[in-house]
Amino acid sequence: MLSAVTVALAFAVAADRSTMTEGIARLRSQALDQLSAATATYEFADTLLDNAEVVGATDHPAAIPDGVVTAAAHNAAATYFDGTHMWAANAISDSDVLVVDIPADSLVAQRADLHHSLLLLGLVTSAIAVLGGWAVATSLTARLRRAARWVETGADGGPREADLGRDGDEVGELVAQIDRLSTTLRDRVRSEQAFTADVAHELRTPLTALVSAVELLPREGPEAGLVRRQVARLRVLVDQLLELARADQDQRSPVIEPVDVVALVAEIAAQIPAIAPDELVAPDEARMVLAEPQRLERIIVNLLANAHRHGAQPVSLEVSGGCVTVRDSGRGFPEEMLTAGPRRLHALGRSAGSGLGLALAQTYARQMGATLSLGNESGGVAVLTLPAVDLSQN
Incomplete structure (x- = not known):
């Protein structure tokens, strides 16, 4: 669009300059012709034409430009264009100058019409450029979105469209x-x-x-x-x-239902006392989340086990707004894990772990459509984000 507007502007400037140059040259020629006729009439008949006037070389009306009078007093003839009139002057004696003027109304009107036409042309050009750019951008983004779906479908192992329309571009x-x-x-x-x-x-x-x-x-x-x-x-x-x-x-779709996290953690603590949290924070209005019970249980088990094994006590579990947060008081997660996420069979930092527990938790979370994020805040922090249950609707 910018290039189209630039070209249109350059064309407008060139057209305006060409019109003014040709118009001024035409007015100058007309003024010189009328000056010759007025000079001949004045010399032979001592009569002035309607647009002619005799003025003093040093004393003339303010409406007549000084430049044309001064130039005419030293030369055979002179012309001057002030934007609205073309002036022509010729010395008829040592003290007098004959001056004629031609109004440039036709040139001014022609230039105004040209500006109007150029403005319309610029608007049309800009509109075409905008529409063309929009069409090209829409086509490009549509192809990119289609290509993204095509690549994503293939990455998931699903069937792809037969023709993506690749043109080698x-x-x-x-x-x-x-x-x-x-x-x-x-x-x-x-x-x-x-x-x-x-x-x-x-x-x-x-x-x-x-x-x-x-x-x-x-x-x-x-x-x-x-x-x-x-x-x-x-x-x-x-x-x-x-x-x-x-x-x-496991390719089965998860069966999502309301789950009482407090009751689930109590069951886990009864079955595996070694990984029970030292503190459980779960207000009544926030203890319910939407998840598949079996997968949620495995996620919490792995997060608690990881906190006890690689962190330090106390270990807390908090439920708030659909988020299950497990905190420990250890050194926190390695920076590489915070950047790249858990990796199976890939020990990081001083930990001698295999990374399988967090990898399992991340896999189960992804299968349920949840997210698992890791961070360091006075120890390791693992946050599982799930949809919360609105108890007011029950």
Whole structure:
């Protein structure tokens, strides 16, 4: 649009200048012709034409420009255009100058008409430029939105439209690059998920035998205790791998219903006392959220377990406005985790954890359409955002 307006403005300036130059030249020619006729008439008949006047070279009416009189007193003839009149003067004696003037009404009217036409042309050009720019922008953004849906559908593994309409232009190239990148990332994620499932299943059988063998160890002794703790840790890791593999393959739609978070946390504390929160803040009007009970339970279990295992006491759980917040008093989450999010089998910072607990919580949250965000505020903070239940409607 800016280029079109610039071109229109340049054209208007050029047209106005050309019109003025030609009009002034035409008026000057007419004024000189009338000056010649007036001079001849005055010299032979001592008579002045209607638009002619004899003035003194040093004393003349204020309406007559000084420049034309002064120039005529030293030259054969002179002209001067003041914007509304074309003046022509010729010295007829040492002290007198013959002056004629031609009104430039026709030129002024012609210029006004030109300005009006140029204004209309500019408005039309601007309107066309705006409409054209809008059409191009709409077409481009429509293609980009369609391309985004096309790439997103492919990234989710769904069926794509048969024809995206790629024409080999910049948009088509951008779509192709994004599609290749999303395909690579999707394949990498699937490979990682398959690896997780394979490792979990391959470790399951020898782990069962290892657990049975540990039961044969003596009850006393530091070595036996160390082996039992490490086997228990390995068992938790394998169980988490199996759970994560099942979660990745779970394509069923979540069954969302009102859930009493306080009652759910009480059940968790009764089943796993070691991860019970030291403080539970849940006002009556905020204790209900919309979620799938089983997935919400697994999320809270993993968040509490992570806070107890890698944070420091006290650990609190707060329910407010559809948000379930778990806080600990430890060092907080590593900066890389805050930036990139939880990553399975990827230990960060000083933690010796596998990252599977938070990865599981994030997977369950995404499957329910919820969000899980991590932060550091006097310790680690994990916030699960869910729709709240309006108790006033019950």
